[in-house]
């Protein structure tokens with residue numbers, strides 16, 4: 001994949017569609033999107049205004065897709081976009097956007113800015129202006145099959161560890177079962193207890209399930225960087241494994257971007273619907289709860305709060321489920337200010353956490369989360385995304401906060417009624 | 423050309439020409455947008471959100487309290503100006519008469535002193551918006567020549583209408599002619615400035631709601 005300015009501009013042309021044209025047409029320069037974006041609110045720098053991050057794409061649209069713009073170009077009244085300009089915009093498009101979607105729900109004329117940033121990244125990557133860290137993650141995905149370089153051996157070791165931990169057998173490559181479990185890279189490396197938790201919950205609920213040796217990882221850096229061929233390859237790996245095993249459902253891990261990649265972008269990347277359904281693990285757990293198949297004992301009376309992962313909540317429609325599950329096992333659940341659809345991002349989504357260049361900025365914008373957490377007075381923060389969790393833990397450490405963190409699936413598993421098994 | 427001749431020209435050929443440019447320009451802009459098309463989304467939608475696009479056209483007008491807290495001034499000015507403009511445009515007796523002439527039907531009007539007051543408030547809000555645009559770091563940063571042009575195009579009809587109504591500054595007939603000409607100027611440029619949002623806002627809100635609704639994110 002050799003990057004060049006021409007390829008970048010061509011890719012801008014390819015992604016240009018009616019929604020984007022309508023968004024650029026409608027913008028009234030009111031600046032409200034800035035107030036929705038934590039990169040602006042925490043830095044006060046107007047260059048982080050969401051719509052401004054799209055300036056080169058907007059100029060190209062005006063010059064090539066509107067009559068007036070074409071005339072202005074002919075008359076030499078507008079300057080074409082340049083490679084240097086795209087290089088300059090790399091920081092705005094990658095470092096200072098987590099694709100959190102908050103601007104999209106704020107814009108009064110209805111501009112889906114997040115959608116456009118995602119699309120603009122395609123051209124930026126093609127022009128060679130994606131950041132090092134994300135390129136590296138993508139290269140590892142191609143060469144080693146995993147953005148963090150996780151080998152099958154490492155995954156199997158974690159599976160074995162969790163089998164020992166829980167005393168429950170974790171089925172591998174078992175055909176004909178209902179559910180296939182895949183994990184995010186971050187979970188495999190840092191939070192393998194997620195798998196053990198699922199094993200216990202599924203045993204209680206009597207579900208048939210398996211993990212796969214061919215597709216165990218759901219993280220899709222191809223989407224974060226904006227390279228569709230790679231994104232397609234990563235999705236196909238899961239699709240092929242799932243369809244070969246003949247499962248009815250693939251359970252997306254908590255990880256929000258993995259869910260977005262598999263649930264919303266995947267079918268479009270491979271050009272056809274799947275032969276199975278994708279269900280987010282929290283949706284499944286909440287289904288089990290409603291069916292009475294998820295039985296817990298006791299409630300923690302520690303004050304708990306919830307960090308809503310953007311891709312699961314605002315851009316994934318899973319809002320009530322985590323709350324239902326938390327209330328099942330906690331008596332003192334405290335919502336953050338601006339929770340649910342209007343929650344603030346952890347600051348590390350959309351590939352930002354893999355982008356070393358963005359590290360300082362990420363800690364700066366974490367101040368928003370810090371205020372939110374402090375406002376609740378909770379001692380423990382629950383989340384439902386291993387990437388969020390990792391970013392949050394680093395932020396807590398940087399600001400010397402002693403808030404504890406736990407994954408939602410794990411929290412539920414901790415309260416599982418042991419003797420009740422289907 | 424006498425004041426009366428100018429008024430007659432503005433009311434006759436001037437208006438016809440402006441409306442023609444407006445209609446053609448709007449059609450062109452809509453064609454520019456829709457001709458780009460959109461790929462069909464192959465991912466299965468979450469059920470029950472088929473009307474999310476249409477709903478968002480309405481609901482996006484209601485600022486959410488989380489967002490309102492930090493940005494209330496933009497909303498207050500924006501609301502005041504837009505409501506004022508619509509009231510002045512649609513509920514002023516002479517305007518309704520004009521619409522009746524074109525459309526063949528009319529509707530009840532508000533008493534002139536009320537419309538007068540509303541117009542004044544609307545003008546004040548528009549000045550407020552300009553001041554805020556020059557003052558607020560983000561707005562100033564985003565501002566282009568087009569924003570000021572759009573401001574002026576919107577201000578002129580309101581201002582000249584107000585002056586004509588009160589017989590100020592210029593002889594009434596001339597001021598009325600200037601008022602109508604300023605509306606024509608607005609019509610001619612509307613499709614080619616950010617003022618095109620009068621039409622495209624429905625499209626962008628629809629797409630926004632449709633895409634979020636597809637994923638089941640309810641607003």
Ligand code: SF4
Nearest residue numbers: 037097098100101103
């Ligand atoms: S998606 Fe989030 S981070 Fe990106 S511009 Fe919008 S509000 Fe800012």
Ligand code: SF4
Nearest residue numbers: 027028030031033107
């Ligand atoms: S909030 Fe919407 S209309 Fe306002 S500046 Fe941002 S993108 Fe443009």
